[in-house]
Amino acid sequence: MPSLKSLRLRINSVKSTRKITQAMKMVAAAKLRRAQSQAEAARPYAERMERMLASLGASVAGAPDAPKLLVGTGADKVHLLVVVTAERGLCGGFNTNVGRFARAQVRALEAEGKTVKIITVGRKGAVFLKRDFASRIVTEISFANKKRIGFEDAAEVSAKISDMLDNGEFDVCTLIYNRFRNVISQTPVGQQLIPTPLPEASSEGGALYEFEPTEEEILARLLPQNLAIQLYRALLDNAAGFYGSQMTAMDNATRNAGEMINKLTLNYNRTRQANITRELIEIISGAEAL
Amino acid sequence: MASFQLELVSPEKLLLSRAVEMAVIPAAEGEMGVLAGHAPMIVALRGGVISVREGGQVTEQLFVAGGFAEVAPDRVTILADEATPLASLSKSEAQQRLAEAEAALSAAANETPEKREAAMARVLSARAMVEAALAA
Numbered sequence: 001m002p003s004l005k006s007l008r009l010r011i012n013s014v015k016s017t018r019k020i021t022q023a024m025k026m027v028a029a030a031k032l033r034r035a036q037s038q039a040e041a042a043r044p045y046a047e048r049m050e051r052m053l054a055s056l057g058a059s060v061a062g063a064p065d066a067p068k069l070l071v072g073t074g075a076d077k078v079h080l081l082v083v084v085t086a087e088r089g090l091c092g093g094f095n096t097n098v099g100r101f102a103r104a105q106v107r108a109l110e111a112e113g114k115t116v117k118i119i120t121v122g123r124k125g126a127v128f129l130k131r132d133f134a135s136r137i138v139t140e141i142s143f144a145n146k147k148r149i150g151f152e153d154a155a156e157v158s159a160k161i162s163d164m165l166d167n168g169e170f171d172v173c174t175l176i177y178n179r180f181r182n183v184i185s186q187t188p189v190g191q192q193l194i195p196t197p198l199p200e201a202s203s204e205g206g207a208l209y210e211f212e213p214t215e216e217e218i219l220a221r222l223l224p225q226n227l228a229i230q231l232y233r234a235l236l237d238n239a240a241g242f243y244g245s246q247m248t249a250m251d252n253a254t255r256n257a258g259e260m261i262n263k264l265t266l267n268y269n270r271t272r273q274a275n276i277t278r279e280l281i282e283i284i285s286g287a288e289a290l
Numbered sequence: 291m292a293s294f295q296l297e298l299v300s301p302e303k304l305l306l307s308r309a310v311e312m313a314v315i316p317a318a319e320g321e322m323g324v325l326a327g328h329a330p331m332i333v334a335l336r337g338g339v340i341s342v343r344e345g346g347q348v349t350e351q352l353f354v355a356g357g358f359a360e361v362a363p364d365r366v367t368i369l370a371d372e373a374t375p376l377a378s379l380s381k382s383e384a385q386q387r388l389a390e391a392e393a394a395l396s397a398a399a400n401e402t403p404e405k406r407e408a409a410m411a412r413v414l415s416a417r418a419m420v421e422a423a424l425a426a
Contacts (some may be wrong), residue, residue, distance in 0.1 A: 041303040048299060048367050052332060052360050153302040209360075212333045213318055221334055222358060225371070232301055 001085055002274070007268040011261060018257035025250035026088070032183065032243035038148075039180065039236040043088035046229050053226055054198065056219055067216075069162065069223040072195035075173045078115045080170035081105060082161070082193070084177035084234050085125030086242040087144045092249035093180060094186065094242055099128035099190035104175050106133055117170055121157060122238070138164075149239055158163060162224055165194060177234040178241040184248055186241035196223065292326035295365040296342065298352065300373045305352070312343040313366060315359055316418075324366055331361040337415025339376065339422050340368065351376040353422045355415050376422060384423040388416040 039202060066127045083102045102125070106116050118137045120126040126140045141157060143149060173194040178186040211218055291311045298306035314323045316338025335357045347359040354370040397408040 038302075042301060044297075044304045045301050048297070048360070048369055052358060052367075052369070056332065069318040154301075208330050210331045212331060218332060218334050218358065222406060225358075225369075229301055255389060 001266075002070075002271070004268065004271055007264060007271065011264045011268065014257050014260050014264065018261065019255060021250045021253040025247055026256060028243045028247040028250060029136075029254065032240060032247055035236065035240040039233075039240050042221055042229075042232060042236055044149075046233055048082075049222075049226055049229055053196075053222060056211075056215065056222065067220055067223055068165055069194060069227065070083075070196050070198075070219070073165075073168065075171040076114070078117065078118065078170040078172075079109050080117045080161070080164065080173045082119045082121065082157075082173065082175045083125045083129065084175070084238045085120070085122035085128070086238065087123050087142065089124060090249060091246035092155055094245035095122075095124040095128060097186075098176060098178055098188045099125060100188070102129060103132060105190060106136070116152050119157075119161070121235070143235075149232075149235045151228070154235055155228045156218055158224060158228035158231050161193070161227065169204070175230065175234055177238050180237040180241040180244065183244040186245060191230070191234075193227060196226065235257075291345075293344075294324075294326040294328075294363070296368075297365065298340070298368045298373060299324045304340075305370075305373050306350070310342050310344055310349075311330060314341045314343070315366075315368065316340065316354070317359070324361055327363050327382075328361050328366075330363070333359050335359055335370070336370070336411070337418035339418075340373075352387070353379055353419060355419065356411070376425075379419070379423040381420070381423040384416065384419040388413070388420050391416040 005142060081102060083098060085098050089095065102118075107120070109116050116133075116136050118129060118133060119139045119141065120129060120137060121141045121143075123140075123142045126137065126142075129137060138158065140210055141160075146153065147231055161173060165173070172192070175191045175193050176188065177191075179189045293309040293311050294310065296306060296310045296313050297304070308329060312325050314321055315333075316322075316336055318334040318336050321338075322333065337355050338353070340352045340354055341348050353374050353376055354368070355372040357368060357370040359369070360367045365408075391409070391412040395406070395413050398405050398409040401409075415423060
């Protein structure tokens with residue numbers, strides 16, 4: 001049986017752990033709210049961009065000299081995966097889920113005989129994928145020293161991707177990240193970026209637009225912007241999902257710590273009682289012997 | 291006077307969404323005044339100032355660094371790369387950006403024509419920003 005002193009020490013240590021996890025939960029909740037409102041603020045732009053792209057893209061997609069960003073290189077040989085994860089851990093299965101999803105994708109693609117290249121965004125994903133696929137990682141991007149993800153961060157990543165496309169380093173680009181569904185549930189998804197999947201044009205006849213300058217020129221400017229906005233959305237979803245996940249994980253940890261404290265306290269009290277009873281028996285039997 | 295719905299969005303937020311009478315937008319090929327009932331158009335924007343008019347008065351002025359506008363008879367949607375109200379534009383920041391853009395342009399001298407053009411567009415946009423900041 002553990003001594004009273006060691007039990008007391010353990011209770012105290014679990015109590016201070018609970019304090020920490022509780023504080024982390026509060027911090028995550030506050031940051032989650034901020035991340036969520038940022039994600040919401042970005043939505044109108046993405047929606048309108050989609051609408052514009054729908055009315056524009058359909059008319060150009062068939063042309064033989066359509067931009068590469070829209071139609072890809074025509075081949076399907078080299079796949080680029082952009083894997084977005086968080087910078088830090090202590091967030092339950094958040095990073096592992098994306099990592100596993102990415103790993104399954106890589107295996108599936110390689111089984112089909114394709115070449116795979118990986119760009120990781122976020123430190124955790126890089127660490128996870130390095131174990132199995134170190135040779136396929138071309139770039140690691142980390143925003144660890146950024147307090148808040150801005151649009152220009154996404155634009156930087158997208159510029160890198162378009163550069164690679166121009167140099168013919170890949171044919172198909174897929175983005176893998178945790179889609180933020182709600183605070184408790186984030187699901188890893190793979191979203192194709194290049195060739196750009198065109199949103200369906202609405203039935204109200206988008207073809208009536210005039211263009212200034214030409215359609216091609218507008219499209220050439222719109223597509224990189226669209227790429228950046230998709231990445232931006234993924235980064236924001238990732239941030240919101242990370243805090244949501246961290247909040248849930250820390251909530252669980254706090255609850256578990258509470259349970260553990262209860263059990264240990266019960267154990268402590270029983271041991272104390274047993275000691276007292278034993279001493280009493282000793283005294284009484286000593287007195288009787290006299 | 292008839293009015294239309296003007297929406298100005300940047301990637302980071304929705305800046306403006308209300309009914310206005312007229313908007314002057316810096317289209318890539320020259321300033322363009324839009325009234326209600328304009329023919330449907332999609333235009334690219336260069337760096338410049340968007341002015342909103344209501345009741346014959348300029349009620350709002352915002353600087354955009356570039357972007358796109360979708361014009362329809364009853365609404366105008368502007369997708370700005372970056373938008374700042376003229377009043378909160380900082381002169382020193384604009385000048386710093388111009389310097390950066392010019393440096394990027396001279397660095398791109400040996401690059402492909404597309405890259406040079408993009409760098410040139412950045413310089414022009416930064417120059418417009420400096421002008422807007424000085425005028426404010």
